[in-house]
Amino acid sequence: MEPYLNLVNGQPAETLPLADRGLLYGDGVFRTLRVQAGRALWWAEQYAKLADDCARLSISCPAQALFEADLTALPREDGVVRLTVTRGVGLRGYALPEKVSVTRIVQRSPLPPGLDRADVDFLHWCNIRLAIQPALAGVKHLNRLEHVIARSEWTSFEHGEGLLLDMDERVISGISSNLFMVRGQSLLTPRLDRCGVAGVASARLMARAPRLGMEVIEGDFFMADLAEAEAILFSNSVRGLRWASMHGMRPEPLSFQRLHACLWGD
């Protein structure tokens, strides 16, 4: 029997009801994660983050075991899986349905190209600025028009990334990645309590860098801080850790390898 590619509430499906609030209002959250040898990478952290994001929107997150059952129904080849939870089918209007029955979606896609490269060789400075919205900051929700617009500003380069600033010109992140600056033994990363998406790869790196004797500093950073950084790194759950290689920049190779190992290690 061919393993299913997409599941909705545990059942093979290629479509979603038109009245789902995920479509009507972007009323839901998602995660994109890597599957290797039939195993969802960083699964405990991925599920915990999904549950946290659901909680931020007062959506009841489906049990971890339900997603785990879904994942076992997928092909075992390496790939990318997107998990989505929406507030389910609703009546017309913003008001929450009296009885919410959330929708659980699992979508599988192949690995993207370029995973063999550990550098970002083109950086687009996005024109659009991220809006300041503490109520949604850090959450990977379905309201992603700012990111869509940012990504539409430049034509595809396989190893490129877009750099996002907020309305106050603070550096926030890449379009699909979190951002770190190396300065001596410090790893600087923008705080994400006003805008941006807090990634699982980023959380892993922040939790583990101190093992390498590095101090992680979350704060407000600007263009000048980027310019002063010894190296700029991007983290993402599918691509792992990448370093900016424009203008001859590069991290000290050993320190990059150690950070990379630290991210991927158990």
Next chain:
Amino acid sequence: MEPYLNLVNGQPAETLPLADRGLLYGDGVFRTLRVQAGRALWWAEQYAKLADDCARLSISCPAQALFEADLTALPREDGVVRLTVTRGVGLRGYALPEKVSVTRIVQRSPLPPGLDRADVDFLHWCNIRLAIQPALAGVKHLNRLEHVIARSEWTSFEHGEGLLLDMDERVISGISSNLFMVRGQSLLTPRLDRCGVAGVASARLMARAPRLGMEVIEGDFFMADLAEAEAILFSNSVRGLRWASMHGMRPEPLSFQRLHACLWGD
């Protein structure tokens, strides 16, 4: 033959592909309009606004005639129709598909209750503040989490509305309506170039109020301005014009009737 309730790209349908960017990222726009005796009210303006909103997101809006054909396939009873245009099915990732084929959705629902009432008798001052995002301001896009959160702050009252302020404490709108303050012969309304949704009812009222000798002033308004207003009005394409009736407020009846007639007239 029973007339269809929902159409996707002109075909009867109750579902949408999981890979539609409307669901993946809220990558699309919509309109909610009233249908009376088989006729879409304010249709020319509604379509023009839909096309404008599409243009703001660089989405190619389906031809007016396509929507008109859809509308004739719907039941002729009075009701509400939601028109949605998404950027169609996409690959995983924010980047726009090389070849975009937009999705056109028409969804029909019954008239909401309470249309016989012309007043708003409960006003919730929303805690959430609208983020400042000029790139999306005014557009009725599918990224509506702020409105969902705002609406979830208070339990339903049939004739209630929520009042939305922005991050800088400017008064912006109701949750599902635009806002006007009457002061003498002036009709004051918040500018919507930083956040908020520019409604068709609101645009009609602004275009027509001068016929009644009223001057329309778009500007920055705060709580103090609301307190000083002789009357507060809410406009919306389904409910038309309503007046705030809390705390014994009410507009001069004749002026309300004239504004109401001015909104609905040809």
